[in-house]
Amino acid sequence: MACAMVVNVREFDPSKDRESVEAVERICEVGLSGKVSLFTDLQGDPICRVRNSPTFLMLVAQIGQETVGMIRGCIKTVTCGKKRNKLPIYTKLAYILGLRVSPNHRRMGIGLKLVQRMEEWFRGNGAEYAYMATEKDNVASVKLFTHKCGYNKFRTPCILINPVYAHPLKTFSNKITIIPLAPHDAEFLYRNKFATTEFFPRDVDAVLTNHLTLGTFLAVPRASFWADTWPGSARFLADPPSSWALLSVWNCKDVFTLQVKGASRVKKTLAKTTRLLDKALPWLRLPSIPNFFKPFGFHFLYGLGGEGPEAHKMVRALCAFAHNLAKDRGCQVVATEGSSREPLRCAIPHWKRFSCDEDLWCIKRLGEDYSDGSLGDWTKSPPGFSIFVDPREV
Structure with missing residues (x-):
């Protein structure tokens, strides 16, 4: 009887993991609503996309000595609503980005394990909500987060x-x-x-x-x-x-x-x-x-x-x-x-060919909302006319 492969998830170590992470990035191209296929070059710094955030972490998944996946996450405090006197209500929000699994190791639960470990870190650092962004046509990603991880479809911003x-x-x-x-x-x-x-x-x-x-x-x-x-x-x-x-x-x-x-x-x-x-x-x-x-x-x-x-x-x-x-x-x-x-x-001038009318943001409540109680559950709130997109998470 064949033994199940053991997946080890641990914190990224730049002295050991840089080359293997870059190799996985190179074979995990991303698209933009099926219009173009993009390769991202992180210029030798796998943590660059979260490094400027106040609190951040990167995890890697390994089978034996082979790196087969990675995930990045960061935490910050943001506005999630406003009081009757128009003052902002803040909450501690976590963001998941850069989830990658090697094509040869997909459908093995590695992505789920990475997300779960990242959420443990979010909770340990007091995050009240977690969210992620993906293409609405990325069926595998949407299914992972909404069906298996308990996220709800929340906002659909446009990328211009x-x-x-x-x-x-x-x-x-x-x-x-x-x-x-x-x-x-x-x-x-x-x-x-x-x-x-x-x-x-x-x-x-x-x-x-x-x-x-x-x-x-x-x-x-x-x-x-x-x-x-x-x-x-x-x-x-x-x-x-x-x-x-x-x-x-x-x-x-x-x-x-x-x-x-x-x-x-x-x-x-x-x-x-x-x-x-x-x-x-x-x-x-x-x-x-x-x-x-x-x-x-x-x-x-x-x-x-x-x-x-x-x-x-x-x-x-x-x-x-x-x-x-x-x-x-x-x-x-x-x-x-x-x-x-x-x-x-x-x-805002833009080319429709390269733009995306509806990106998809999914959100999950990790714990109790510690704000003043006037908002309730942010995941159930209706969208407003505007959102502020933090460039540190692009």
């Missing part, structure tokens, strides 16, 4: 991706002024305007001062008083212009790169043709396709929001500004993620 062209985009500088904000000014604006948004991190100051945040930018009408002087966020909010918008830029390029795999020679040729035409006829501003078939970096836009009847125009100007920043820094893509109900979503 726009290529970076060889030419700069217009920022409407004759009508709109874009103001770079110091981290303390950006924090003041975020805490005063967006702190009750779901998933807003209590330590947003740590995000804004992180070396990967390239800046926070505020768009205002050029004719407004604020276009010529900046006395600080407090005075700005005391008398804001009729419309404004802001966003922050996170540099994912310095964390990991992506590469499209499996594209046909015809598609590669067509993509190259668009780049050649754009280079030869730059005044036409043709929508060329960057070279996604070699490792490429991208910038992630977070904290996007605004107010007023012209906020959509402000967002478009900010996205053009972010595009040009990415172009200057050698990135091939600008991406963002937000609620599918976000009012400003239609102002």
Whole structure:
């Protein structure tokens, strides 16, 4: 009678596991709603996608001396609702990402064992909820978390991706002024305007001062008083212009790169043709396709929001500004993620081919909710119009 294989799950040891983890990553390509197949290069740091979180852990699964899977997790405090006086209600939230199982070792319960061990660590560190993100069409992942691990489908944000062209985009500088904000000014604006948004991190100051945040930018009408002087966020909010918008830029390029795999020679040729035409006829501003078939970096836009009847125009100007920043820094893509109900979503330029209308976030209650009791069970709450996507978990 054959002996069952023993799966050992333990904490990742960079001195022993780096090469074997990278090998598993290389054979576990991920897709985007079945549209493209991506390979993620973590640039020699398997923990890079959670390293900037306040508390994090990586586990590996081994059979004998062979690494067959891994999982990453982090914990932070976020907004999960608001009180009647519009103050935020915070909860300790855990996030699962980077679950990988070698193709030759799937359907053996390894993924389930990794998730269960990670949840034990979450509970031991006081997390009240855990959530994960996956593609809605990833049947195996959805089944694992919803059928076997007790997670509920919770939110369906959209991922919006726009290529970076060889030419700069217009920022409407004759009508709109874009103001770079110091981290303390950006924090003041975020805490005063967006702190009750779901998933807003209590330590947003740590995000804004992180070396990967390239800046926070505020768009205002050029004719407004604020276009010529900046006395600080407090005075700005005391008398804001009729419309404004802001966003922050996170540099994912310095964390990991992506590469499209499996594209046909015809598609590669067509993509190259668009780049050649754009280079030869730059005044036409043709929508060329960057070279996604070699490792490429991208910038992630977070904290996007605004107010007023012209906020959509402000967002478009900010996205053009972010595009040009990415172009200057050698990135091939600008991406963002937000609620599918976000009012400003239609102002964000993106290519539908590369984007995802409905990502899937699943959530699980790990223990009692230790907030003030006015919220109840967050897993049963209806979605709001906006969510705050933490760039540390991209």
